[in-house]
Amino acid sequence: MSRNRKAGTVTILPNLSIIDIAEEGKGVAKADELVVFVDKAVPGDIVDVKIVKKKKNFAEAVIETLHTASDMRTDPFCEHFGTCGGCKWQHMQYDAQLHFKQKNVEAALQRLAKVDTSSMEPILGSAENKYYRNKLEYTFSNKRWLNAQDMTDREDLEMNALGFHVPLRFDKILDIQHCYLQAEPSNKLRNEVRAYALKNELSFYDLRNHEGSLRNLIIRTSSTGEVMVVVVFAYAEPAQVNGLMEHLKVSFPEITSLLYILNQKKNDTIFDQDVITYAGRDYIFEEMNGLKFKIGAKSFYQTNSLQAHELYKITKEFAGFKGDELVYDLYTGAGTIANFIAGSVKQVIGVEYVPTAIEDAKFNSELNGIENTVFYAGDMKDILTTDFIAAHGKPDVVITDPPRAGMHTDVVERLLEMEAEKIVYVSCNAATQARDLALLKEKYEVSRIKPVDMFPHTQHVENVVLLNLIK
Known part of the structure; x- marks a missing residue:
């Protein structure tokens, strides 16, 4: 390696591959x-790189000179690339993104669970890699993130922003002009809300002092063309609330569900807040595989609708249903998978921690005339007891789709006790999935693996694994 050179106190490493x-x-x-x-x-x-942080065994750096550009490199399509915390891989061609996602899943399963990945199936890419999300949440702030140009020209600078948090800066918001994650009318709605607020002098939230009128904006869309808008106010006067909501109602007649929330807590979570309907319904409908799903302001639904359908089809295929199975659907959420597979099995029992999600799951079964689903709300490790299994029957197939943290060890132990013939494990975190697979290897062997890209231009990837009980 060429000798390092220093520019002042800055370390430059030359010609790194x-x-x-x-x-x-x-x-x-x-x-x-x-x-x-x-x-x-x-x-x-x-590249030549400039070291910006150095530890004992690793360093962080920025590009000083790009000598040779990779064949995988492409021009970022978003003006906010590099500052916004989303779409961090958009400077890499999509085929290359898929390659490295597959590689990362493979490495996690091999390293952490010693799984043989030689027969791992190719990752399923997303048909749409822009405007693929059905939900975005924006934050209002009176402390806009300033770029280099802003810092040199600070006269009459607008400090209010409506956009996304800058990574590692909870109190700084990047003002978003155009986001490539959600289709219209998302950008038009956000920009109109900002313009109205500035024109009418509605104060943007102060994230440090917890004051201001406008706090968050949530936009949900569906493949059926329906639109939900939720405006989260903090310390707004009734006239300010009514003024903005009426403006949105008149300006965007396509809004199906126009809602607002008054949140004066010191965190942004809305699950413990009342949702007030200003116009339209308090929910929108999504459709998948001939089924309808009700989605409210607090409902969980996969944010990439088209790719979620593909993910559930793979899950169903891995399970290989014959029609007479009892299925446990763990971490069922709003019962999307449970209702998706219900027509192919004898019965589905769904379990989920969030009570409101279970209410959505029950409603969705009723909405679609599905009568062979049963749902329970509560902590998974507390519900899956010996008595519960005795009362409902030993499952033939278990489908588990836990959060990023994976399954609690008590849940894994219960799965080992139940000895279902098959487990289909859907995960958004290959590392915690691999940790759980290592524990399940006591009685199960991995027979199929297929990653699914739900979030193009990010490092995130879903992975589906089929485990068969060792005879």
């Missing part, structure tokens, strides 16, 4: 024994 990409979207290089994470670098790049 980027050999991999990390989950945070940073390229990975090696300089002797030092692992270097390089912001906005792509595997195949050859």
Whole structure:
């Protein structure tokens, strides 16, 4: 390796080859024994880098000079790339993104669970890699993130912003002009809300002092063309609330569900808040595979509707239903998977921690005339007792789709006790999935693996694993 040179107190490492990409979207290089994470670098790049942080065995760096651009590199499509915390891989071609997502899943399963991945199936890419989300949540702030141009020209600078949090800065919001994650009318709605608020002098929330009128904006859309808008106010006068809501009602007649919330807590969660309907219904409908799903302001639904359908089809295929199975659907959420597979099995028992999600699941079964589903709300490790299994029967198939933290060890132990013939494990975190698979290897063997890309231009990936009981 060429000798390092220093510009003042700044260390420059020359001619580094980027050999991999990390989950945070940073390229990975090696300089002797030092692992270097390089912001906005792509595997195949050859670069000089400037060290910005150094630890014993690794360093973080930025590109000083790009000598050779990788064949995988492409121009970012969003003006906010590099500042916004989303879409961190958009400077890498989509086929390359899929390659590295597959590689990351494979590495996690091999390293943490010692799973043989030689027969792992190719990752399923998303047919749409822009405007694929059905839900976005924006934040109002009176402390806009300032770029370099802003810092040099601060006269009459607008400090209010409506957009996304800047990574690692809870009190700084990047003002978003155009977001490529959600289709119209999402951008038009957000920009009109900002324009109205500025014109009518509605105060934007102060995230440090907890004051201001406008706090959050949530926009949900569906494949059926329905639109939900939720405006979250903090310390707003009734006239301010009515003024903005009436403006949205008149300006956007396509809004199906126009709602608002008054949240004066010190956190943004709305699950313990009352949702007030200003116009239309308090929910919208989504459709999948001939089924309708009711979605309220607090409902959970996969944010990539089209790819969720593909994910559930793979889950169903892995299960290989014959029609007479009793299925336990763990972490059922709003019962989407349970209702999706209900027509192919004898009965589905869904379990979920969030009571409101279970109410949605029951409603969705009734809405679709499904009578062979039963849902329970409560902590998974507390519900899945020996008495529960004795009362409802030993499952033939278990489908589990836990949060990123994976399954509690008590749940894994209960699965080992139940000895269902098959477990289909759907996960959004290959590392915690691998941890659980290592525990399940006591009685199960992995027979199929297929990653599914739900979130293009990010490091996130879903993975579906089929486990069969060892005879």
